[in-house]
Amino acid sequence: MESYRLTIHELARRLARRELSAVEATQAVLARTETTGAGINAYITVDAEGALAAAAAADGRLAAGDAPPLCGVPIAVKDLLCTKGLRTTCGSRILENFVPPYDATVVEKLRAAGAVIVGKSTMDEFAMGSANENCPLAVPRNPWNPDYICGGSSGGSAAAVAADLCAAALGTDTGGSIRQPASHCGVVGVKPTYGRISRYGLLAFASSLDQIGPLTKDVRDAALLLNVLSGHDRRDSTSVAQSVPDFTATLDHGVRGLKVGLPKEYFGFGLDPEVKAAVERAIELLTGAGAEVREISLPHTEYGVAAYYLIAPAEASSNLARYDGVRFGHRDHGARELNEMYCRSRSQGFGPEVKRRIIIGTYALSSGYYEAYYRKASQVRALIIEDYRRAFAQCDLIVSPVTPTPAWPLGAKSDDPLSMYLSDILTIPTNLAGLPGMSLPCGFSGRGLPIGLQLQAGHFQEELLLRAAAQLERELALTERRPPLA
Known part of the structure; x- marks a missing residue:
């Protein structure tokens, strides 16, 4: 298998065995970005020189037996996270030439963990958008069909992961901006609890809603990145001093005995039949694996x-x-x-x-x-929070679609902002309540476009999300299906 197709845990294993060098893995990703990735527009800035220097340093640490968890792993960073000495544009002309003098906390953590930052991924300007068409610097395309949107605002991050232009990426989620592009591009995306990951160095859109999270090729990789990124940061007043578990520890525990809630409001009018069918199949798999499924209500959705x-x-x-x-x-x-x-x-x-x-x-x-x-x-936000409090008194997890429809053609909704806003109707409540949520691939439309399943849990219950997602990932067996790129 080509090295650029490897997950974080697969790549780490090959690097540790010296079957592959970090420089070779980085060169493979950079070469793919120049060729196959050229039409995807997943990056605003590619830092080939910096990436190769970081990869060489990672090889030195690997040789010395001092390998942190992401040592030599090529990762993309959404272009609203400050990177010292590397252009950070927020996808906007107003910051087109801005070079930060410091790293965001999450970037510091990536570097300390040995990650190789390949570049800054394309995004809707200041993270405002659901299709990633609001970027004057570059508009990314869906690797499954370049005539379709890849979702926003972290569209470049999702497209880069799906197209194997990096092993994983960081995105941000204000109203669905990790989960929605993850759904449209067929990758895993996690929006952690508000306060779980430091926002220091994030160029803010909406400070009470923004949260940083990973986009990855599988659930284990998402857990590995959450291990690295999570934790209290005194430089961020919204960061919560909450203990950080090993998110990989319970991935194999299954879902037997878990109570899964299906909000009736999320399965109503406007839901595409193909999306509904894919999500219902996943729910049947959860039931077959021992989960108890029940209908719940989130009336203020x-x-x-x-x-x-x-x-x-x-x-x-x-x-x-x-x-x-x-x-x-x-x-x-x-x-x-x-x-x-x-x-x-x-x-x-x-x-x-x-x-x-x-x-x-x-x-x-x-x-x-x-x-x-x-x-x-x-006040409406307070009512939505109360809806969730009552729901989680009845269930451990909430399962639903991520978006009402699969990805749509580029430009189809550009002149209809209200229609674009409504595409986030199933993801926005999670942000308003500050809850953790994630998107997991659960099927494909008749046009071959990915469909995502949304999982939500109570505050700081990311372990439950990942545990259920890992079970579904094993049952659905979709991780080997890749976009038909040349």
């Missing part, structure tokens, strides 16, 4: 999208105010006075979707409208 698209833009309006052309980022030098410079710099630097959300958020926070919009959305 239908209000999640409306609440999210007030809360997230409001926080974005505040977070993105710093990009004003004064301290860093794009600046218009033709302006004659300060307000003109602000206006022209931001108008030139931000794309249409970012401008739309800044305007919505500013309006929702403005005097006279705060009570009617932002506060009301926050």
Whole structure:
């Protein structure tokens, strides 16, 4: 098997046995990125020189018997996580030439674990999008069919993993931005509990919702990355001092005795029949493996999208105010006075979707409208949290589709933002409640496009998610199916 197809645990085993060097593994990924990956557009920036230097250092550690868990593993990093000395654009013209002076905590942890950072993956501008078409620097394509979207906003990360342009990748999830592209690209994606992984060095979109997580080729790799990335960070005030288990320890424990909840609101009108059939087959496999399945209700699900698209833009309006052309980022030098410079710099630097959300958020926070919009959305958020509290009194896990439909053709929804927003209806509630959730491949559409299954659990119950996902992965046996790339 070509080295670029290997999972993290397979690659680590071959590296440890000296059957392959880290430099060779990195060269294979870089070569594939230049050839097969050229039409996928999974990267905004490829750091070949830095990756090969890190791989050479990893080979030195392997030779010395000092190999940390990700030693020599090629990994992609979403382009809104700060990387010292390596361009970090957020997929935006306003930060097109920004080079951070420090690493995000998760990047520090990757480097300490010996990972080789191949480059920065494509994303919707400032993580605002569900199709990864809102990026002026590059639009990634779905490796299963390049005429289709790969999902957003972590679309480049998901596409890079699916196309074997890295062994794994980091993404962020604000309303489904790890799980949705993972579903559309046929990879595993985990959105951890809010506070499980440090957000220090993440260029924020919506601070109460954003969470960093892994996209991988299988469930074991997701557990391995969570082991490395999790933990308290005093530099992040939202980081929780929660103990970190070994997420690989329970992967083989099965699902016998687990209570699995099926929210009736997630299986209703608008669900594509092929998605429904694939998810129902997976549920039958859970039942056959000993899980107890029962119907539950999350009655405020239908209000999640409306609440999210007030809360997230409001926080974005505040977070993105710093990009004003004064301290860093794009600046218009033709302006004659300060307000003109602000206006022209931001108008030139931000794309249409970012401008739309800044305007919505500013309006929702403005005097006279705060009570009617932002506060009301926050109250709905509290109701959704209460829905989950009641649900988890009846079950251990919640199973559902990730998205109502498989991936759609590029450009099909570009002129219909509301339709695009509604594609996140099944993922947004997880973020509003701060819960862990993940996407696992569970089937394919008639067009050969992947379909994902969503698993949700209570706060800091990632072990349960991974345990159930590992059982399903064994039963479904889809990990060997790869995109038909030349």
